[in-house]
Amino acid sequence: MSAAPLLTTSGLTRRFGGIAAVTDFSCELFPSEILGLIGPNGAGKSTTFNLLSGFLRPNAGEVWFNGSRIDRLRPAAISRLGLVRTFQHNSLFRNLTVLDNVLVGATVSTRTPVERLRLAEATIDQFDLLPWVNEPAGSLPHGRQRLLSMAIAFATRPRLLCLDEPLTGLNQTETAKVLEIIKRLRSDRSTAILFVEHNVRAVMNLCDRIIVLDQGRKIAEGTPAAISRDPQVIKAYLGDAE
Amino acid sequence: MSRDKFYFTLAGALFIAALATCLLVRNPYFVQVIVWMALNVILALGLRFMLLVGEVNLGVGGFFGLGAYTAGFCVVQYGIPALPAIALGTLVAGLASLPFGYITLRVSGHYFMLISFALTEVLRLVYTQSKTLGGNSGMVGIIPNIPAFPALVVVMTGLTFLVLVYCERSHFGRVIRAIADSEAMVRAVGISVPNTKLMCLLISSLVAGLGGSMFALANTVIAPGDFGFLLPVFALAYVKIGGQSHPVGAVLGTVVMSVLAQLVIGLGAQDTLLFGAAIVLTMLFMPEGFIGLMDRVLARANSRGTAR
8 A cells, every 4th residue: 555554553562571462563554444453362462452542551662643653642642643442341331321322432523512412323323223222231232232332432533443352252143243334334434443353254354454463473464365375374373263 | 200300309399398497497406407418418419429430439528528617717717708608618629629639530449439538537637736727626606697598508409409410411421420331441432531530529529518618607616526537428328328320319318317317316326327227228128229219119100101
C-alpha cells in the first residue's frame, strides 16, 4: 500500500519480571485495512493489544498513531485520537440497557444529545441489535453481547477498531453472525480493524494481511495465502491446530 | 402503575407530610424528628450518589461536618445570615472534596472506602484540637435568622432529591453507572474515569455539605462527636435497607429506620444493635432492600393487571 500508515510500532518490548511478553515488535497498519494478529496461547497477542491501547506501557519502543506518538498516553486519550479497543471480558455495561451502552460509547464522538441518540440508534441498527434496544445488556445472549461491545466501541467513530478475540466462546450460529457484521463493517471501509483471534479460518477469510506472533516475537507477516504456506507459521501455530 | 410513578408518588407523599408537620404541628419534638430525618435523607442521598459509580464514600460524614462547622463559624463569629452561611458551608465542603478526591480516587473499592473513612475521623479529631472551633465542647448559638427553618430544611431536601435524580438520569449519570459496570470499557471509549469520579465526589460532597450546614443551624449546637464515622455508616445502612436501585430507596430506608430508632429510643446506646440486626435481616431476606421487595409486589400486581 502506498498511503501513509495509520499505525506504526517500532521495537515494541514489554517484560513482566524476567519474562519477555513482547520483544522488538514492529508493524504498520494502513487506513481502512483489516489486519489479523494471530499466534498460539501465550504468544503475546493480548500484551500487544494492551500496549497499543495504553493499558500497558512498553519497556522500550514507540507507537505512532495518525501522526502522534501514543505510547505514553493514557487509554482514554488514545481512544479520543481514534484507536479504540474491546476486551475479551467485561467489555460492556451489564446493568445498562443496550441503548444506554451505546450512548456511553458515543459520549466523546458527539456534541449534542440529539446527535448522540441518532448515532447510537444508527449503530445499534448496524449491529442488528434493534430488537434488544431497551433490554439490560447482561440479559442478552452471548453472541449479541459480543456484538454490543463492538457497537459500543464503534459508536466512538474510531479510525482503528481493535477487537480482542471477538469470536471466542461463541457457537457456530453466533460466530457466523459476528462475522457477517464484521464483513459489513469491512465493506464500509470507514474504519481500519485490527483483530486478535484464535479462529484461524475466520482470520484467513476476513483479513487483508496477517501478522503471526510466537513467544513474543513476530515470526511472519503477509497475505492470508502467504501465511498459510509459511513453514515457520505451520510449525508454530497451524501445525498443532490440525 | 409504572415503577417510577409509584416510587415518586410515595416520595412526594412523604415530602408533603414532612412539610405539613413542620408548618402545622406545634409539637417541637415532632418537628425536630422530621428535620433530623430530612438531614439524614440528604446524607444518604449524597452517599448513594457515589455508590452509583461503585465507590463507598464514607467521607460524606467528614464533608457533612465541614459544612456544619463552616456554617456555624460564619453565623457565630461573623453574624452572617443563615442562607449565605448555608451556601458557604456547602461550597467549602465541595471545594475541600476536590484535592481529597484528586489524591485518593486513584484507588478504588475497599481502599477508597478506608481512606474516606479516615478522612471523616481525622476531621473530627481536628475539630477537637481547634480552640477557634470550640474544641471538644463545640460551638453554641448557631441560630438561624429566618422563621420556619424546619420547613426550609424539608424543602431543600426535596430540591436536593430532584437535582440528584436529574443528575442520575442525565448522560453524566449514564456514564457513572457505566463506570460501576466496567471501568476499563469506559476508558476504552475515551472518557476519563478519574475526572468523572471526581465530579461524582464533588456532587456527593456538596450535598453532604448542604446537609451539614443546615444541621448546624437546625441544631444550634454542634460538637465534634456529631460527625464521627457512625454518621456515614448509618447513612450507608439507610441506603442498603431502603434499596439502592432507585433513588427513593434512600429516602424510604432513612424514614423507616429513623422512625424505628425513635420507637426504641429508651434502649439508649443499644439502638446500634437494632441497626446491626436490621442490616443482617435485610441482607438475608431482602438483599435489594425495600425497593427490591416492592419491585416484586409491583411486578406481581402488573402481571395480574395484564392477565385480565
